[in-house]
Amino acid sequence: QVTLRESGPALVKPTQTLTLTCTFSGFSLSTSGMCVSWIRQPPGKALEWLALIDWDDDKYYSTSLKTRLTISKDTSKNQVVLTMTNMDPVDTATYYCARALCGYSYGLPYWYFDLWGRGTLVTVSS
Amino acid sequence: QSALTQPASVSGSPGQSITISCTGTSSDVGSYNLVSWYQQHPGKAPKLMIYEGSKRPSGVSNRFSGSKSGNTASLTISGLQAEDEADYYCCSYAGSSTYVVFGGGTKLTVL
Numbered sequence: 001q002v003t004l005r006e007s008g009p010a011l012v013k014p015t016q017t018l019t020l021t022c023t024f025s026g027f028s029l030s031t032s033g034m035c036v037s038w039i040r041q042p043p044g045k046a047l048e049w050l051a052l053i054d055w056d057d058d059k060y061y062s063t064s065l066k067t068r069l070t071i072s073k074d075t076s077k078n079q080v081v082l083t084m085t086n087m088d089p090v091d092t093a094t095y096y097c098a099r100a101l102c103g104y105s106y107g108l109p110y111w112y113f114d115l116w117g118r119g120t121l122v123t124v125s126s
Numbered sequence: 127q128s129a130l131t132q133p134a135s136v137s138g139s140p141g142q143s144i145t146i147s148c149t150g151t152s153s154d155v156g157s158y159n160l161v162s163w164y165q166q167h168p169g170k171a172p173k174l175m176i177y178e179g180s181k182r183p184s185g186v187s188n189r190f191s192g193s194k195s196g197n198t199a200s201l202t203i204s205g206l207q208a209e210d211e212a213d214y215y216c217c218s219y220a221g222s223s224t225y226v227v228f229g230g231g232t233k234l235t236v237l
Contacts, residue, residue: 046215046228046229046230046231047164047172047215047217047228047231048228049217049225049226049227049228052225060225062225063223063224096171096172098172101177105158105160105219106158108219108221108222109222109225110158110160110219110225111226112160112162112174112177112178112217113162113164113172113174113217114174114177114183115174116171116172116173117171118170118171119171
């Protein structure tokens with residue numbers, strides 16, 4: 001059974017750095033085709049893709065947020081960590097981690113999110 | 127503003143069929159058959175319903191189907207049931223720099 005669980009602070013102050021951890025089980029991030037991604041959803045709004053790391057430690061970031069994001073993995077601990085710098089109230093959202101199944105199409109990497117964690121609400125406020 | 131355009135809401139009666147559209151551009155939906163669809167009930171995490179345009183994951187009802195025409199992908203739900211009432215999001219591969227874009231979401235109401 002595959003499970004993913006997000007953990008991190010519920011409240012951060014503006015300008016601070018957010019660190020979120022995704023702890024997963026039921027699959028290995030060293031297996032070809034396995035990836036983990038972060039997606040967020042502001043209250044009442046749409047989903048927004050943030051970042052993805054694949055089994056080969058390749059990393060992909062949202063174009064609009066790439067200067068603020070860092071994704072990393074600890075395969076031995078079955079964890080993926082996302083850091084987001086310079087937090088702002090507009091970053092208030094539920095942050096989800098999701099397993100992604102990664103492949104190649106037209107010679108380019110692509111993925112879809114087959115299993116999601118329950119999400120963690122992060123509020124940015126002074 | 128989301129990269130993919132979905133209607134804000136759709137509705138249907140039990141037993142009917144509805145279709146949710148997802149309109150992108152020639153840089154995303156139009157160029158790749160790599161659209162996925164997610165169902166999200168209030169307060170819950172999204173659930174994968176369709177991937178690679180028209181494929182259903184194991185366990186997803188065959189009442190859900192996906193298709194594409196030009197720059198528009200569609201999710202059709204046949205034989206509507208009360209439990210289908212949820213928000214639905216489309217997502218498309220968008221090339222080697224943007225990678226992934228989501229739609230703005232559609233609220234499905236079962237009357």
